[in-house]
Amino acid sequence: MKVLVAGAGLGGLCLAHGLLRAGVDVRVHEREDGPDSRYQGFRIALNGHGLAALNACLPERLHALLAAVSGPMAGERRAVDHLLGEVRSLGRADEGTAADRYVLRRLLLAGLGDRVEFGKPVVGYTERADGTVEAHFGDGGSAVGDLLVGADGVGSAVRRQLLPGAEVVTLPGHAVLGRTPLTERFAALVPGFGTVVHGPGASMLLGRMEFRRPPRLAAAELAPDVRLPDTGDYLRWVVMPTDDLPAGPRPWAAVRGDLLALLDGWHPDLVDLVRAADVVNSSPLTVRYAEPVPHWGGSRRVTLLGDAIHVMPPSGGQGANTALRDAALLARSLTAVQRGEAELPAAVERYEQRMLEYGFAAVAESLERLPDFTPARR
Ligand SMILES: Cc1cc2nc3c(=O)[nH]c(=O)nc-3n(C[C@H](O)[C@H](O)[C@H](O)COP(=O)(O)OP(=O)(O)OC[C@H]3O[C@@H](n4cnc5c(N)ncnc54)[C@H](O)[C@@H]3O)c2cc1C
CATH class of the missing domain: 3.50.50.60 (FAD/NAD(P)-binding domain)
Incomplete structure:
Protein backbone atom coordinates (compact mmCIF):
# COMPACT_ATOMS: atom_id res chain seq x y z
CA MET A 1 0.00 0.00 0.00
CA GLU A 60 11.04 4.21 20.30
CA ARG A 61 14.56 5.54 19.89
CA LEU A 62 13.11 9.09 19.73
CA HIS A 63 10.89 8.85 22.83
CA ALA A 64 13.62 9.92 25.26
CA LEU A 65 14.49 12.88 23.04
CA LEU A 66 10.84 13.95 22.89
CA ALA A 67 10.68 13.91 26.69
CA ALA A 68 13.97 15.80 27.01
CA VAL A 69 12.96 18.66 24.69
CA SER A 70 9.47 19.17 26.08
CA GLY A 71 8.79 21.15 29.22
CA PRO A 72 6.66 21.01 32.34
CA MET A 73 3.24 22.64 32.47
CA ALA A 74 1.54 22.36 35.82
CA GLY A 75 -0.12 24.43 38.48
CA GLU A 76 -2.67 27.18 38.70
CA ARG A 77 -4.14 28.93 35.68
CA ARG A 78 -4.79 32.46 36.84
CA ALA A 79 -6.48 35.57 35.54
CA VAL A 80 -5.08 39.00 36.44
CA ASP A 81 -5.87 42.57 35.46
CA HIS A 82 -3.63 44.78 33.33
CA LEU A 83 -1.79 45.97 36.47
CA LEU A 84 -1.17 42.33 37.46
CA GLY A 85 -3.72 42.39 40.28
CA GLU A 86 -5.18 38.91 40.85
CA VAL A 87 -8.72 38.62 39.42
CA ARG A 88 -9.57 34.95 39.82
CA SER A 89 -8.18 31.45 39.58
CA LEU A 90 -9.10 29.47 36.49
CA GLY A 91 -8.33 26.20 38.28
CA ARG A 92 -5.39 23.84 38.35
CA ALA A 93 -4.07 22.03 35.31
CA ASP A 94 -1.59 19.34 36.12
CA GLU A 95 -1.20 17.17 33.09
CA GLY A 96 0.23 19.39 30.41
CA THR A 97 3.50 19.06 28.57
CA ALA A 98 4.86 22.10 26.76
CA ALA A 99 6.41 21.63 23.34
CA ASP A 100 7.76 24.09 20.82
CA ARG A 101 6.18 23.62 17.38
CA TYR A 102 9.42 24.21 15.51
CA VAL A 103 11.46 21.83 17.67
CA LEU A 104 8.69 19.22 17.50
CA ARG A 105 8.47 19.51 13.72
CA ARG A 106 12.26 19.08 13.39
CA LEU A 107 12.06 16.03 15.63
CA LEU A 108 9.21 14.63 13.54
CA LEU A 109 11.30 15.00 10.38
CA ALA A 110 13.98 12.72 11.87
CA PRO A 172 -13.60 39.20 13.73
CA GLY A 173 -10.49 41.08 14.82
CA HIS A 174 -7.18 39.34 14.92
CA ALA A 175 -4.56 38.48 17.49
CA VAL A 176 -0.86 39.15 17.82
CA LEU A 177 1.38 36.26 18.72
CA GLY A 178 4.72 36.98 20.34
CA ARG A 179 7.63 35.28 21.97
CA THR A 180 10.13 36.84 24.36
CA PRO A 181 13.27 35.21 25.79
CA LEU A 182 12.63 34.05 29.36
CA THR A 183 14.23 36.12 32.12
CA GLU A 184 13.56 35.92 35.85
CA ARG A 185 11.42 39.04 35.62
CA PHE A 186 9.22 37.66 32.85
CA ALA A 187 9.08 34.17 34.36
CA ALA A 188 7.39 35.70 37.43
CA LEU A 189 4.42 36.61 35.20
CA VAL A 190 3.53 32.92 34.86
CA PRO A 191 4.00 31.22 38.23
CA GLY A 192 1.85 28.22 37.24
CA PHE A 193 0.34 26.64 34.13
CA GLY A 194 -0.59 29.90 32.46
CA THR A 195 -1.77 33.47 33.02
CA VAL A 196 -4.54 35.42 31.28
CA VAL A 197 -4.40 39.21 31.59
CA HIS A 198 -7.80 40.87 31.19
CA GLY A 199 -7.02 44.45 30.28
CA PRO A 200 -9.11 47.31 28.94
CA GLY A 201 -10.06 46.39 25.36
CA ALA A 202 -7.76 43.38 25.05
CA SER A 203 -6.57 40.24 26.75
CA MET A 204 -3.11 38.75 26.89
CA LEU A 205 -2.40 35.04 27.26
CA LEU A 206 0.96 34.08 28.71
CA GLY A 207 2.64 30.69 28.79
CA ARG A 208 6.18 29.50 29.52
CA MET A 209 8.27 27.25 27.31
CA GLU A 210 11.07 25.88 29.42
CA PHE A 211 12.89 23.02 27.72
CA ARG A 212 13.92 20.27 30.12
CA ARG A 213 17.19 20.18 28.17
CA PRO A 214 18.47 22.51 25.43
CA PRO A 215 17.19 20.86 22.22
CA ARG A 216 20.43 20.85 20.27
CA LEU A 217 22.45 19.36 23.15
CA ALA A 218 19.78 16.80 23.97
CA ALA A 219 19.73 15.62 20.35
CA ALA A 220 23.52 15.41 20.20
CA GLU A 221 23.49 13.11 23.21
CA LEU A 222 20.32 11.07 22.74
CA ALA A 223 19.99 10.78 18.94
CA PRO A 224 23.06 12.21 17.20
CA ASP A 225 21.58 11.83 13.70
CA VAL A 226 18.78 14.26 14.63
CA ARG A 227 19.47 17.97 14.24
CA LEU A 228 17.43 20.15 16.53
CA PRO A 229 17.66 23.96 16.65
CA ASP A 230 19.66 25.87 19.20
CA THR A 231 16.73 27.54 20.86
CA GLY A 232 16.35 28.91 24.39
CA ASP A 233 13.51 29.15 26.91
CA TYR A 234 10.86 31.76 26.21
CA LEU A 235 7.55 33.22 27.27
CA ARG A 236 4.80 32.89 24.66
CA TRP A 237 2.15 35.59 24.64
CA VAL A 238 -0.93 36.29 22.57
CA VAL A 239 -2.82 39.59 22.60
CA MET A 240 -6.41 39.31 21.44
CA PRO A 241 -8.64 40.65 20.06
CA THR A 242 -6.90 43.60 18.49
CA ASP A 243 -9.77 44.92 16.38
CA ASP A 244 -8.24 48.37 16.26
CA LEU A 245 -5.02 47.19 14.63
CA PRO A 246 -4.80 46.88 10.85
CA ALA A 247 -4.90 43.24 9.65
CA GLY A 248 -2.61 41.63 7.09
CA PRO A 249 1.14 41.12 6.90
CA ARG A 250 3.13 44.12 8.15
CA PRO A 251 6.68 44.63 9.43
CA TRP A 252 7.02 43.64 13.09
CA ALA A 253 8.17 47.14 14.05
CA ALA A 254 4.82 48.56 12.87
CA VAL A 255 2.78 45.83 14.59
CA ARG A 256 4.74 46.26 17.82
CA GLY A 257 4.31 50.04 17.72
CA ASP A 258 0.52 49.68 17.46
CA LEU A 259 0.50 47.05 20.17
CA LEU A 260 2.49 49.24 22.56
CA ALA A 261 0.00 52.05 21.99
CA LEU A 262 -2.85 49.61 22.79
CA LEU A 263 -1.08 48.54 26.02
CA ASP A 264 -0.54 52.12 27.18
CA GLY A 265 -1.01 52.20 30.96
CA TRP A 266 -0.54 48.42 31.41
CA HIS A 267 1.98 47.09 33.95
CA PRO A 268 5.59 47.82 32.85
CA ASP A 269 6.47 44.09 32.91
CA LEU A 270 3.81 43.44 30.26
CA VAL A 271 4.83 46.42 28.16
CA ASP A 272 8.50 45.43 28.31
CA LEU A 273 7.59 41.86 27.42
CA VAL A 274 6.20 43.12 24.13
CA ARG A 275 9.11 45.50 23.66
CA ALA A 276 11.65 42.67 24.05
CA ALA A 277 9.85 40.28 21.68
CA ASP A 278 11.83 38.15 19.31
CA VAL A 279 11.19 39.61 15.84
CA VAL A 280 11.41 36.30 13.96
CA ASN A 281 8.79 34.61 16.10
CA SER A 282 6.21 37.33 16.57
CA SER A 283 3.42 38.16 14.13
CA PRO A 284 -0.27 38.92 13.69
CA LEU A 285 -2.48 35.86 13.93
C1 LIG B 1 -0.64 30.67 18.62
C2 LIG B 1 -1.10 29.26 18.52
C3 LIG B 1 -1.06 28.47 19.64
C4 LIG B 1 -1.49 27.17 19.58
N1 LIG B 1 -1.45 26.43 20.71
C5 LIG B 1 -1.87 25.17 20.68
C6 LIG B 1 -1.82 24.37 21.86
O1 LIG B 1 -1.39 24.83 22.93
N2 LIG B 1 -2.24 23.08 21.78
C7 LIG B 1 -2.71 22.57 20.61
O2 LIG B 1 -3.10 21.39 20.60
N3 LIG B 1 -2.77 23.30 19.48
C8 LIG B 1 -2.36 24.59 19.48
N4 LIG B 1 -2.40 25.33 18.34
C9 LIG B 1 -2.96 24.75 17.09
C10 LIG B 1 -1.94 23.94 16.32
O3 LIG B 1 -0.79 24.68 16.03
C11 LIG B 1 -2.56 23.41 15.01
O4 LIG B 1 -3.84 22.90 15.26
C12 LIG B 1 -1.70 22.29 14.44
O5 LIG B 1 -0.43 22.80 14.07
C13 LIG B 1 -2.39 21.65 13.25
O6 LIG B 1 -1.55 20.66 12.70
P1 LIG B 1 -1.78 20.19 11.20
O7 LIG B 1 -0.71 19.18 10.94
O8 LIG B 1 -3.18 19.82 10.97
O9 LIG B 1 -1.54 21.49 10.33
P2 LIG B 1 -0.25 22.39 10.21
O10 LIG B 1 0.64 22.21 11.37
O11 LIG B 1 -0.77 23.75 9.87
O12 LIG B 1 0.50 21.81 8.94
C14 LIG B 1 0.02 21.91 7.64
C15 LIG B 1 1.20 21.77 6.68
O13 LIG B 1 0.70 21.67 5.35
C16 LIG B 1 1.47 22.52 4.51
N5 LIG B 1 0.63 22.86 3.35
C17 LIG B 1 -0.35 23.79 3.25
N6 LIG B 1 -0.93 23.74 2.04
C18 LIG B 1 -0.30 22.77 1.36
C19 LIG B 1 -0.47 22.23 0.06
N7 LIG B 1 -1.40 22.70 -0.78
N8 LIG B 1 0.32 21.21 -0.33
C20 LIG B 1 1.27 20.71 0.52
N9 LIG B 1 1.48 21.19 1.76
C21 LIG B 1 0.69 22.19 2.17
C22 LIG B 1 1.83 23.70 5.40
O14 LIG B 1 2.94 24.41 4.89
C23 LIG B 1 2.13 22.99 6.71
O15 LIG B 1 3.45 22.55 6.79
C24 LIG B 1 -1.97 26.64 18.36
C25 LIG B 1 -1.98 27.42 17.22
C26 LIG B 1 -1.55 28.72 17.29
C27 LIG B 1 -1.56 29.56 16.04
Missing part, protein backbone atom coordinates in the same frame (compact mmCIF):
# COMPACT_ATOMS: atom_id res chain seq x y z
CA LYS A 2 1.23 3.47 -0.84
CA VAL A 3 -0.03 6.54 1.03
CA LEU A 4 0.48 10.12 -0.16
CA VAL A 5 0.32 12.84 2.48
CA ALA A 6 -0.20 16.50 1.58
CA GLY A 7 1.47 18.65 4.24
CA ALA A 8 4.49 18.10 6.50
CA GLY A 9 2.97 19.75 9.57
CA LEU A 10 2.61 18.05 12.94
CA GLY A 11 -0.26 15.79 11.85
CA GLY A 12 1.17 14.76 8.47
CA LEU A 13 4.61 13.93 9.87
CA CYS A 14 3.21 12.02 12.84
CA LEU A 15 1.12 9.95 10.42
CA ALA A 16 4.18 9.29 8.24
CA HIS A 17 6.04 7.84 11.24
CA GLY A 18 3.09 5.68 12.22
CA LEU A 19 2.84 4.30 8.68
CA LEU A 20 6.58 3.68 8.41
CA ARG A 21 6.43 1.65 11.61
CA ALA A 22 3.82 -0.56 9.92
CA GLY A 23 5.89 -0.95 6.75
CA VAL A 24 3.57 1.20 4.61
CA ASP A 25 5.17 3.08 1.72
CA VAL A 26 4.49 6.73 2.57
CA ARG A 27 5.44 9.99 0.82
CA VAL A 28 4.86 13.45 2.24
CA HIS A 29 4.55 16.42 -0.11
CA GLU A 30 5.06 19.82 1.52
CA ARG A 31 4.35 23.22 0.01
CA GLU A 32 7.16 25.07 1.80
CA ASP A 33 10.66 25.05 0.32
CA GLY A 34 12.31 23.61 3.43
CA PRO A 35 11.78 22.93 7.13
CA ASP A 36 13.02 26.41 8.06
CA SER A 37 11.29 28.53 5.43
CA ARG A 38 8.67 29.80 7.89
CA TYR A 39 9.75 29.97 11.51
CA GLN A 40 6.84 28.85 13.67
CA GLY A 41 8.35 28.47 17.08
CA PHE A 42 5.32 28.91 19.25
CA ARG A 43 4.55 26.82 22.31
CA ILE A 44 2.02 24.04 22.12
CA ALA A 45 0.45 22.49 25.18
CA LEU A 46 0.36 18.74 24.60
CA ASN A 47 -2.35 16.81 26.43
CA GLY A 48 -2.70 13.06 26.97
CA HIS A 49 -4.06 12.49 23.44
CA GLY A 50 -1.22 14.37 21.75
CA LEU A 51 1.51 12.69 23.79
CA ALA A 52 0.03 9.22 23.39
CA ALA A 53 -0.22 9.75 19.63
CA LEU A 54 3.38 10.91 19.35
CA ASN A 55 4.65 7.98 21.37
CA ALA A 56 2.53 5.54 19.35
CA CYS A 57 3.86 6.79 16.02
CA LEU A 58 7.46 7.86 16.67
CA PRO A 59 10.10 5.13 16.74
CA GLY A 111 14.35 9.46 10.02
CA LEU A 112 11.90 10.34 7.24
CA GLY A 113 14.69 11.38 4.83
CA ASP A 114 13.59 11.77 1.22
CA ARG A 115 10.11 10.48 2.03
CA VAL A 116 9.37 14.16 2.70
CA GLU A 117 9.57 16.33 -0.39
CA PHE A 118 9.62 20.10 0.10
CA GLY A 119 8.56 22.65 -2.52
CA LYS A 120 5.71 20.36 -3.66
CA PRO A 121 2.35 22.07 -3.10
CA VAL A 122 -0.54 19.71 -3.76
CA VAL A 123 -3.00 21.64 -5.95
CA GLY A 124 -5.58 18.90 -6.58
CA TYR A 125 -6.11 15.22 -7.24
CA THR A 126 -7.74 12.77 -9.65
CA GLU A 127 -9.40 9.54 -8.56
CA ARG A 128 -8.47 6.98 -11.19
CA ALA A 129 -10.55 4.15 -12.62
CA ASP A 130 -8.15 1.52 -11.21
CA GLY A 131 -8.96 2.64 -7.64
CA THR A 132 -5.78 4.65 -7.10
CA VAL A 133 -5.50 8.40 -6.62
CA GLU A 134 -3.16 10.83 -8.36
CA ALA A 135 -2.01 13.94 -6.47
CA HIS A 136 -1.11 16.92 -8.64
CA PHE A 137 1.65 19.34 -7.66
CA GLY A 138 2.10 23.02 -8.37
CA ASP A 139 5.10 22.33 -10.59
CA GLY A 140 3.01 20.19 -12.96
CA GLY A 141 4.27 16.86 -11.55
CA SER A 142 2.15 14.20 -9.89
CA ALA A 143 2.33 11.05 -7.75
CA VAL A 144 0.04 8.03 -7.56
CA GLY A 145 -0.95 6.16 -4.41
CA ASP A 146 -3.71 4.07 -2.87
CA LEU A 147 -4.76 6.88 -0.52
CA LEU A 148 -4.23 10.66 -0.39
CA VAL A 149 -4.35 12.25 3.06
CA GLY A 150 -4.93 16.00 3.16
CA ALA A 151 -2.90 17.11 6.18
CA ASP A 152 -2.38 20.49 4.55
CA GLY A 153 -3.70 22.74 7.28
CA VAL A 154 -6.42 25.38 7.44
CA GLY A 155 -6.24 26.39 3.76
CA SER A 156 -6.24 22.74 2.60
CA ALA A 157 -6.31 22.32 -1.18
CA VAL A 158 -7.41 18.71 -0.67
CA ARG A 159 -10.41 19.78 1.45
CA ARG A 160 -11.40 22.43 -1.09
CA GLN A 161 -11.73 19.71 -3.75
CA LEU A 162 -13.18 16.95 -1.53
CA LEU A 163 -15.62 19.16 0.42
CA PRO A 164 -16.18 22.37 -1.55
CA GLY A 165 -19.06 23.33 0.74
CA ALA A 166 -17.07 23.03 3.99
CA GLU A 167 -16.94 26.39 5.70
CA VAL A 168 -14.03 27.94 7.60
CA VAL A 169 -15.05 31.01 9.62
CA THR A 170 -12.60 33.81 10.39
CA LEU A 171 -13.28 35.43 13.77
CA THR A 286 -5.86 35.18 12.34
CA VAL A 287 -8.20 33.02 14.43
CA ARG A 288 -10.42 30.61 12.49
CA TYR A 289 -12.68 27.66 13.08
CA ALA A 290 -14.40 25.06 10.90
CA GLU A 291 -18.17 24.58 10.81
CA PRO A 292 -19.09 20.92 11.42
CA VAL A 293 -19.47 18.78 8.30
CA PRO A 294 -21.36 15.49 8.07
CA HIS A 295 -19.56 12.42 6.77
CA TRP A 296 -19.21 12.66 3.00
CA GLY A 297 -19.88 9.01 2.15
CA GLY A 298 -17.40 6.19 2.08
CA SER A 299 -15.13 4.43 -0.39
CA ARG A 300 -13.19 7.43 -1.68
CA ARG A 301 -9.42 7.33 -1.89
CA VAL A 302 -8.99 10.69 -0.24
CA THR A 303 -9.26 11.69 3.41
CA LEU A 304 -8.35 14.57 5.74
CA LEU A 305 -6.76 15.14 9.13
CA GLY A 306 -5.98 17.97 11.54
CA ASP A 307 -6.60 21.62 10.75
CA ALA A 308 -7.46 20.66 7.16
CA ILE A 309 -10.83 19.40 8.43
CA HIS A 310 -11.44 20.72 11.95
CA VAL A 311 -9.43 23.89 12.52
CA MET A 312 -10.26 25.48 15.88
CA PRO A 313 -9.29 28.57 17.89
CA PRO A 314 -6.19 28.11 20.08
CA SER A 315 -8.34 28.83 23.19
CA GLY A 316 -8.91 25.14 23.84
CA GLY A 317 -5.26 24.13 23.34
CA GLN A 318 -6.56 21.22 21.27
CA GLY A 319 -5.72 21.84 17.58
CA ALA A 320 -2.36 20.09 17.47
CA ASN A 321 -3.44 17.46 19.97
CA THR A 322 -6.41 16.58 17.79
CA ALA A 323 -4.28 16.54 14.61
CA LEU A 324 -1.85 14.14 16.33
CA ARG A 325 -4.75 12.01 17.59
CA ASP A 326 -6.09 11.82 14.01
CA ALA A 327 -2.66 10.78 12.78
CA ALA A 328 -2.33 7.97 15.32
CA LEU A 329 -5.88 6.74 14.70
CA LEU A 330 -5.45 6.75 10.92
CA ALA A 331 -2.05 5.06 11.23
CA ARG A 332 -3.66 2.32 13.33
CA SER A 333 -6.49 1.87 10.82
CA LEU A 334 -4.08 1.66 7.90
CA THR A 335 -1.79 -0.73 9.76
CA ALA A 336 -4.72 -3.16 9.90
CA VAL A 337 -5.11 -2.79 6.12
CA GLN A 338 -1.40 -3.38 5.58
CA ARG A 339 -1.65 -6.58 7.64
CA GLY A 340 -4.61 -7.79 5.58
CA GLU A 341 -6.98 -7.47 8.55
CA ALA A 342 -9.22 -4.77 7.00
CA GLU A 343 -10.23 -3.31 3.64
CA LEU A 344 -8.91 0.15 2.85
CA PRO A 345 -12.23 1.97 2.14
CA ALA A 346 -13.93 0.58 5.27
CA ALA A 347 -10.89 1.32 7.46
CA VAL A 348 -10.71 4.91 6.19
CA GLU A 349 -14.44 5.45 6.70
CA ARG A 350 -14.28 4.15 10.28
CA TYR A 351 -11.41 6.58 10.95
CA GLU A 352 -13.41 9.45 9.44
CA GLN A 353 -16.55 8.74 11.47
CA ARG A 354 -14.63 8.81 14.77
CA MET A 355 -12.39 11.73 13.78
CA LEU A 356 -15.38 13.88 12.80
CA GLU A 357 -17.05 13.17 16.14
CA TYR A 358 -14.19 14.04 18.50
CA GLY A 359 -12.68 16.63 16.11
CA PHE A 360 -15.78 18.80 15.95
CA ALA A 361 -16.43 18.27 19.68
CA ALA A 362 -12.98 19.84 20.20
CA VAL A 363 -13.90 22.75 17.90
CA ALA A 364 -17.08 23.35 19.95
CA GLU A 365 -15.17 23.21 23.27
CA SER A 366 -12.54 25.63 21.97
CA LEU A 367 -15.26 28.06 20.88
CA GLU A 368 -16.93 27.76 24.27
CA ARG A 369 -13.67 28.67 25.99
CA LEU A 370 -13.00 31.67 23.77
CA PRO A 371 -14.84 34.16 26.05
CA ASP A 372 -12.44 33.25 28.91
CA PHE A 373 -9.71 34.81 26.84
CA THR A 374 -11.58 37.60 25.12
CA PRO A 375 -13.77 39.40 27.66
CA ALA A 376 -14.44 42.11 25.07
CA ARG A 377 -16.60 39.54 23.25
CA ARG A 378 -18.83 38.72 26.24
